Amino acid sequence: MERRALLSAIGGSVVALSGCVRLDPSADPATNGTDDGSTETGDEAADDGDGATDTLDVELRTVPHVVTAYEPSPSRGIDPEHVVPESEVPAALRDPLAEARGGRFETDDPSDALLAAVDEFRVYDRGELKPYVELDGTRYAFDPTLPTFTAALVDEEAEGYDEDRVLREAGRRDDLGSEAVETFVNALTAYGPNAARGEYRRCVRPGAVAAFLDEYDYLEDGRGVSRIRTVVENEDPPYAITARELTGTDMWDRPVVDESVLDAEVVAFFERALVSRHRAPALTTPDRSQLFADDVPDAYGDVAAEYDEPPYYRLDGTVYDVIVGEARYDRLPVSVSVAASEDADREFTLRVAPAPENAEGDAEGPYTFTSRGALPSALWVVYEDERTELDIVETEGIDGPRPSRSDGEALESLDAGDEMAATYAVPESLPAGSYVSRGLFRVSWSVPDRTPEEHGAYPFRLKIAVG
Numbered sequence: 189m190e191r192r193a194l195l196s197a198i199g200g201s202v203v204a205l206s207g208c209v210r211l212d213p214s215a216d217p218a219t220n221g222t223d224d225g226s227t228e229t230g231d232e233a234a235d236d237g238d239g240a241t242d243t244l245d246v247e248l249r250t251v252p253h254v255v256t257a258y259e260p261s262p263s264r265g266i267d268p269e270h271v272v273p274e275s276e277v278p279a280a281l282r283d284p285l286a287e288a289r290g291g292r293f294e295t296d297d298p299s300d301a302l303l304a305a306v307d308e309f310r311v312y313d314r315g316e317l318k319p320y321v322e323l324d325g326t327r328y329a330f331d332p333t334l335p336t337f338t339a340a341l342v343d344e345e346a347e348g349y350d351e352d353r354v355l356r357e358a359g360r361r362d363d364l365g366s367e368a369v370e371t372f373v374n375a376l377t378a379y380g381p382n383a384a385r386g387e388y389r390r391c392v393r394p395g396a397v398a399a400f401l402d403e404y405d406y407l408e409d410g411r412g413v414s415r416i417r418t419v420v421e422n423e424d425p426p427y428a429i430t431a432r433e434l435t436g437t438d439m440w441d442r443p444v445v446d447e448s449v450l451d452a453e454v455v456a457f458f459e460r461a462l463v464s465r466h467r468a469p470a471l472t473t474p475d476r477s478q479l480f481a482d483d484v485p486d487a488y489g490d491v492a493a494e495y496d497e498p499p500y501y502r503l504d505g506t507v508y509d510v511i512v513g514e515a516r517y518d519r520l521p522v523s524v525s526v527a528a529s530e531d532a533d534r535e536f537t538l539r540v541a542p543a544p545e546n547a548e549g550d551a552e553g554p555y556t557f558t559s560r561g562a563l564p565s566a567l568w569v570v571y572e573d574e575r576t577e578l579d580i581v582e583t584e585g586i587d588g589p590r591p592s593r594s595d596g597e598a599l600e601s602l603d604a605g606d607e608m609a610a611t612y613a614v615p616e617s618l619p620a621g622s623y624v625s626r627g628l629f630r631v632s633w634s635v636p637d638r639t640p641e642e643h644g645a646y647p648f649r650l651k652i653a654v655g
Contacts, residue, residue, distance in 0.1 A: 242533035244528045244529075246527070248525070248648055250515060252482050253481040254481075255478065256511045257458065257478075257511070260509045265437070271321065278304075280304070285328070292428055297425070298334055304391070306334060307392055313374045315375065315387070315389030327439070331431070333422050333429070334427050334429075335422050335423055338388065339375075340385070341377070341409075341417070343414070346412075349415070353406055355408065361373070366394075369397060376409075379409060385411070436502075436507075440500055442499055444507055446501075454488045454491065455503065457484070460481075461478070461479040462477055465570070480649065484512055498511070513645070521551040523546065525538075534614040534615075538627075539608070540563075540607070541607040541608070542604050550635055552633060555633045557630070558599050565627030576618060579612065580611065580612055582611040583610050584607070584609040585609060614652060623651075623652045624651055624652070625652060627647070627649075630643065631646065
């Protein structure tokens with residue numbers, strides 16, 4: 189039997205990994221449950237056998253959907269570390285922010301303390317403002333229209349300058365005499381290809397910087413000698429501060445959909461993915477769960493279609509990225525087959541080979557296969573709620589069954605006409621019965637006149653019947 193597959197996203201890109209089913213406690217002790225939590229029936233029911241002689245039958249089956257769920261980094265949008273709690277907001281800024289929340293704070297004469305308080309929200313040498321506060325449990329971004337001193341280097345090499353007004357090798361000097369001046373010089377200058385010139389910004393110009401500018405008009409860095417240009421923004425009144433409440437999109441850099449607006453069937457579907465036992469050691473990162481599902485609620489597609497980019501979902505107060513992929517068995521340039529061993533009662537061999545003729549469009553090698561844990565895939569089953577790995581006892585066309593990369597990925601490149609295979613052993617500790625094992629590998633290949641390369645994922649189920 190041969191299958192071809194490519195995972196395409198429904199409302200998001202697919203990150204798919206190998207997985208196993210969980211045991212359904214209501215099922216026969218020798219029968220594994222499905223990914224959905226239901227029980228295998230019909231030809232997948234347990235076959236108790238008489239125990240006299242082991243027989244093994246194995247069948248490759250397709251996977252309609254792969255669901256991956258995890259908690260994304262909270263710093264993807266606005267890093268919570270940059271949201272200043274109310275108790276740490278400078279005193280001079282508290283009353284202006286209270287007015288700004290109600291509409292707008294205005295003044296013709298901002299105090300030095302207020303200007304300095306705004307500067308406390310600047311990060312990095314160049315004075316980037318991260319104006320985020322939490323007041324009464326609500327997060328806000330405030331926008332100050334206040335006098336702001338700025339400085340930058342003119343983007344051209346200076347000519348006819350006074351040598352005494354030039355600070356040579358400015359970015360490499362460690363004798364500037366003041367931390368404020370070092371910050372100023374480092375913000376403006378650049379050395380090497382990875383450091384660009386920047387702009388210095390402060391509401392309050394330090395006295396040491398003012399004294400430095402009385403002495404120097406030019407700086408020399410890796411791009412030559414350039415004149416220092418200074419400007420005061422918002423120099424004339426009136427001055428103001430406004431504030432707006434931060435949204436979920438602000439904080440996460442994506443829309444966040446709360447479970448309160450989701451169909452109950454969708455919430456249950458997400459929860460099933462979150463508790464799925466597709467978290468195999470060495471196969472998924474610890475914070476990711478995965479589900480092989482036969483069906484996806486129609487209501488999920490309706491929600492995903494409302495957004496230009498895949499949203500996050502807040503369930504029970506926690507934000508998750510839930511990625512639902514649809515298997516495409518008509519585009520992947522591979523062939524896959526499985527067969528029970530003729531020489532050993534409890535062994536079977538899984539074979540994978542490039543098949544460019546199966547691709548949708550042109551496909552060129554080498555064909556690079558990857559999978560966490562082992563190639564073609566790490567496999568295991570569950571019996572009496574215990575996970576049992578199926579050991580690889582022999583390989584063909586694979587440079588070792590275990591991963592050599594630090595991220596746990598096994599990798600192999602094949603050309604058209606090559607093949608890789610692994611023989612797996614079902615341990616004697618598993619009694620006669622019907623089991624389901626889940627696996628997945630990824631493949632990438634070249635397409636003429638296209639960059640980057642094409643890639644896809646091949647999820648599969650194996651029905652393993654031990655008699």
